[in-house]
Amino acid sequence: MSIGDGTRVVRAGLPEPVKYEPALPGPVFAAHYHLPGEPTGGYTYGRDENPTWTHLEDAIGELEAPGEDVHTIVFASGMAAVSAVLLSHARSGDIVVLPDDGYQALPLVREQLEGYGVTVRTAPTGGDAQLRVLDGAKLLWIETPSNPGLDVCDVRRLADAAHAAGALVAVDNTLATPLGQQPLELGADFSVASGTKGLTGHGDLLLGYVTCRDAEPAARVRRWRKVVGAIPGPMEAWLAHRSLATLQLRADRQAANALALAEALSRRPEVCGLRYPGLPSDPSHPVAARQMRRFGCVVSFVLPDRDHAERFLEGLSLVDDATSFGGVRSTAERRGRWGGDAVPEGFIRLSVGVEDADDLVTDVERALDEAAWQ
Ligand SMILES: *Cc1c(COP(=O)(O)O)cnc(C)c1O
Helix, strand or coil, X not given: CCCCHHHHHHHCCCCCCCCCCCCCCCCCCCCECCCCCCCCCCCCECXXXXXXXXXXXXXXXXXXXXXXXXXXXEECCHHHHHHXXXXXXXXXXXXXXXXXXXXXXXXXXXXXXXXXCCEEEEECCHHHHHHHHCCXXXXXXEECCCCCCCCCCCHHHHHHHHHXXXXXXXXXXXXXXXXXXXXXXXXCCEEEEECCCXXXXXXXXXXXXXXXXXXXXXXXXXXXXXXXXXXXXXXXXXXXXXXXXXXXXXXXXXXXXXXXXXXXXXXXXXXXXXXXXXXXXXXXXXXXXXXXXXXXXXXXXXXXXXXXXXXXXXXXXXXXXXXXXXXXXXXXXXHHHHCCCCCCCCEEEEECCCCCHHHHHHHHHHHHHHHHXX
């Protein structure tokens, strides 16, 4: 029976119902489990396995690749998951291809890889530019839509080319979430994400995961988790699983709000460089529409200068000034305050929440008006 996303998310990863037990069993807090006799697998020690992770891993696997037998490994954070894939697969002498416009911690990972004797090449996400640097690569890392620039690349095209060149392919699926895009279906070997953002959506926990189709790469990633011990707490894993039940509601609402806001911003003379992959006029829209089912909650744009951008952020009352994205409450920040990302001083990344679209658009338009007068 084929079911919709809303139906899938409320049941994903739930165990068979047990009389007098809750549908989603509570978090299991255990450093070790009762283990008489020979250790023949299952739950032995808390750094290796936890039943609360198992339920969450099953759930994420069902969303990343519905109806398929995949392997998911949860981590303490998105960066723990990203590092697990790269550091468990790249060896001295290997070539790894990263995006040059991806998540702001990727340059740190690059330094780490280079310190271990790995050669790192980079190219922009837009225009599928990574195609040109695949020769001899062991692993291709894709981030689409990229954060914070919101460029989109063609995952299927890049994955086919990378496989032909003998490389494995990992996609950072943080921004899209599995309801927005399913990288394994598009040919990737790994879908990797931070669960801190839209997947869980409440801004109250950190989490990461890796989903892959094949057992061998999964075993390496699992072994890496055991070696570095980057494991999520049972409480975080349980809260994350609980949050998944509303993922379809949140993702639909946030995408609809983001589109309404992007349309309003497109009519403002002081706004330039507006990006939202769901906006039909966006340069990424044609590729995004082919591979994404929802376009996410992040809108980016540029105001004339730093002061203008800061006046705008101060003037907002329904949008908190905060980093991160994907939460139920809208947030925005002037990205240049961190350094690192190659963005103009007036660049704003706005993460759209689940508020009423009219309220949000009114608040943003009022703050833009006030920022322009001063
Ligand atoms: C936030 C983020 C990460 C890292 O996730 P954490 O949970 O903060 O460690 C990785 N990739 C992208 C695209 C992100 O936005």
